[in-house]
Amino acid sequence: xxxxxxxxxxxxxxxxxxxxxxxxxxxxxxxxxxxxxxxxxxxxxxxxxxxxxxxxxxxxxxxxxxxxxxxxxxxxxxxxxxxxxxxxxxxxxxxxxxxxxxxxxxxxxxxxxxxxxxxxxxxxxxxxxxxxxxxxxxxxxxxxxxxxxxxxxxxxxxxxxxxxxxxxxxxxxxxxxxxxxxxxxxxxxxxxxxxxxxxxxxxxxxxxxxxxxxxxxxxxxxxxxxxxxxxxxxxxxxxxxxxxxxxxxxxxxxxxxxxxxxxxxxxxxxxxxxxxxxxxxxxxxxxxxxxxxxxxxxxxxxxxxxxxxxxxxxxxxxxxxxxxxxxxxxxxxxxxxxxxxxxxxxxxxxxxxxxxxxxxxxxxxxxxxxxxxxxxxxxxxxxxxxxxxxxxxxxxxxxxxxxxxxxxxxxxxxxxxxxxxxxxxxxxxxxxxxxxxxxxxxxxxxxxxxxxxxxxxxxxxxxxxxxxxx
Ligand SMILES: *Cc1c(COP(=O)(O)O)cnc(C)c1O
Numbered sequence: 491x492x493x494x495x496x497x498x499x500x501x502x503x504x505x506x507x508x509x510x511x512x513x514x515x516x517x518x519x520x521x522x523x524x525x526x527x528x529x530x531x532x533x534x535x536x537x538x539x540x541x542x543x544x545x546x547x548x549x550x551x552x553x554x555x556x557x558x559x560x561x562x563x564x565x566x567x568x569x570x571x572x573x574x575x576x577x578x579x580x581x582x583x584x585x586x587x588x589x590x591x592x593x594x595x596x597x598x599x600x601x602x603x604x605x606x607x608x609x610x611x612x613x614x615x616x617x618x619x620x621x622x623x624x625x626x627x628x629x630x631x632x633x634x635x636x637x638x639x640x641x642x643x644x645x646x647x648x649x650x651x652x653x654x655x656x657x658x659x660x661x662x663x664x665x666x667x668x669x670x671x672x673x674x675x676x677x678x679x680x681x682x683x684x685x686x687x688x689x690x691x692x693x694x695x696x697x698x699x700x701x702x703x704x705x706x707x708x709x710x711x712x713x714x715x716x717x718x719x720x721x722x723x724x725x726x727x728x729x730x731x732x733x734x735x736x737x738x739x740x741x742x743x744x745x746x747x748x749x750x751x752x753x754x755x756x757x758x759x760x761x762x763x764x765x766x767x768x769x770x771x772x773x774x775x776x777x778x779x780x781x782x783x784x785x786x787x788x789x790x791x792x793x794x795x796x797x798x799x800x801x802x803x804x805x806x807x808x809x810x811x812x813x814x815x816x817x818x819x820x821x822x823x824x825x826x827x828x829x830x831x832x833x834x835x836x837x838x839x840x841x842x843x844x845x846x847x848x849x850x851x852x853x854x855x856x857x858x859x860x861x862x863x864x865x866x867x868x869x870x871x872x873x874x875x876x877x878x879x880x881x882x883x884x885x886x887x888x889x890x891x892x893x894x895x896x897x898x899x900x901x902x903x904x905x906x907x908x909x910x911x912x913x914x915x916x917x918x919x920x921x922x923x924x925x926x927x928x929x930x931x932x933x934x935x936x937x938x939x940x941x942x943x944x945x946x947x948x949x950x951x952x953x954x955x956x957x958x959x960x
Contacts, residue, residue: 495520495532519916524551527937529921540915540945541922541932545735545767546798549847550936556797559843563836572608572833579838580608584804586845591777591806593785601785603806607825608833612766612792613647615803619762619788620651620728621827622807626814627725629823632758636725638672639712639759643737644730646764646790655728658736660903660926673724675712678705679740706749713757726760726787727751731778732883735767738928739881739888747782760811761786766803770794771848771857772932773884787811795837797844802837848935856935860942861885864931867946874950875959887931889949891957901927907957914952920945929953 500514520532527550529537539547549556563579570577584606591603607618620638627636638655645661646652654669656662662669709727716724731747734740751761763786768778772794775781779789788811792803817823831837847853861884868887872880878892878900891907893899901907908924915922922930929949933942954960 519921526550526552527934527941535919537916537919537921538937538941538945539934540920541930542934543798544923545772545932546793547934548770548772548794548797548844549853550934553797553843553847553936555847556799556840556843559839560799560836563839566835568836569831569834571830573828577833577835577838579835579842580833583838583841583845584608586842587791587804587806590845591789593777593780593783595783595785602808603785603787603789604809605807605812607805607807608838609803609805609829610801610831610834611647611803612764612790613649613652614829615766615790615792615805616646616652616655616728616762616764617649618805618827619790619807620655622805622811622815622825623726623760623762623788625825626811627760629814632760633722633725635720635722637716637720638726638728639709639716639724639754640672640674640728641677641730641734642674643677643734643740644674644728644764645734645736646728646730647766661736672728673712673716675709676705677734677737677740678703678742678746679734703743703746706746706753709750710753713754713759717757723757724754724759726762727754728762728764730764731768731784732773732781733768733778733881733886735886736925738890738925739883739886739930741881741883745782747779747784751779751782751784751786760788762788762790764790766790766792767886768883770844771853771884771935773886774861776848794844796840797847799840799844800834800837801831802834802841853935856937857885859939860933860935860937863939863942864933864946867942871946871950871953874953876953876957885932885935888925889929889931891927891929891953903927910956911949911952914956915948918948918952920948 496518505513521529522532523530527539529539587606588604593601595601609615609618624636627633640655642657644657646655650668653662653665655672657674732742754761763779765778769791770776779786787808789806795804796802815823815825864887865882868880868882871877871889876891878890878895878898881888891901893901903926908927908929911929912922912924931945
């Protein structure tokens with residue numbers, strides 16, 4: 491007899507970010523296979539993967555090239571340790587990432603990130619950046635008591651260091667007693683701004699822009715304050731470039747990141763870019779920071795690094811940071827950090843194949859086509875009575891649900907508006923997950939035009955069915 495998978499799951503599996511009481515009373519979907527943008531459950535029902543399996547998948551499921559790369563690697567060896575040994579795919583991937591992350595800043599002059607530290611997921615990539623920045627700033631005298639600056643609403647992962655940098659109360663408050671203190675600054679987006687981007691006739695655009703730029707002043711103030719009260723700058727400014735993901739898909743206005751980056755650099759602080767969600771073309775450029783002409787001192791990559799196939803992450807950094815850890819063995823300046831699966835051969839092989847696909851002309855074309863189509867579809871959606879703000883950056887979109895868009899009254903989280911809309915969507919064959927009242931759309935790059943149209947149509951229909959209105 492076949493095991494009852496739902497029963498086994500309910501008996502033993504504890505799901506992330508899930509109220510298990512609700513889960514126990516639900517009828518969970520058991521996914522079994524996938525092809526391209528489509529996933530199939532154990533009953534043969536098909537779904538479109540509208541959030542790329544929580545923002546990880548780049549080119550679709552079961553991609554022949556990534557499958558082949560993993561298969562070929564598997565015939566050689568699945569995993570060997572990077573503690574003491576090198577391996578082919580990890581070396582090749584490191585070189586490719588360095589090449590991908592190099593940025594011409596002026597004619598001929600390049601700002602390079604030369605070194606790659608591999609780990610397993612976004613959180614560990616951020617922990618690595620954090621520890622490296624901490625020690626580097628101590629050893630170079632940037633600071634005696636390294637303190638970090640990050641953004642309100644920021645999310646950098648769920649390990650304790652990453653949580654210390656995070657500023658989403660719902661996720662982070664419960665752990666406040668076990669965290670180190672970090673400073674936060676307002677993100678350049680006022681949620682309840684008098685102006686709605688989607689409906690310019692509803693308010694004063696100048697107010698809106700003014701309010702966004704005020705956030706630059708806020709960063710400046712914070713930096714000066716730090717200097718005054720502690721006599722040294724922040725060790726590093728930590729940010730999600732272009733779009734803050736878990737905050738609810740909060741975009742930054744053009745030019746903002748560039749201004750902030752130079753301001754923070756003038757203070758003498760390092761820049762840590764968390765590109766775990768934004769990287770690999772999701773928000774436009776392959777490296778999101780480059781879209782603003784910013785070359786950080788650290789870039790954290792994960793989710794899409796292996797095409798979304800295997801847990802694999804990387805922290806890229808400069809030669810200068812690397813040098814802070816060089817010395818005679820007896821000086822013990824070694825970076826004492828590592829993971830069992832650091833430099834995993836299967837993950838690296840998948841990563842190489844994924845980069846090949848990403849850099850192909852057809853992938854770029856697809857991304858551009860989908861971005862435009864998403865833009866058009868979102869414009870339609872923004873006309874719905876229960877849609878407030880609609881935000882897009884490349885192939886990432888957040889659709890905010892509101893009780894009443896005249897007042898932009900939010901739904902109380904306890905009303906579960908986002909969760910209910912997603913449930914309705916899934917019954918119509920489209921899978922995504924909301925962040926509070928924000929529905930996320932983040933289709934894989936292989937999504938066809940008709941598939942994206944279906945995603946948009948189902949979202950529209952579901953909002954109307956669940957929340958009413960026209
Ligand atoms: C998902 C995410 C992380 C954490 O990555 P995990 O692989 O889940 O640990 C960190 N930062 C950002 C911006 C993310 O979106």
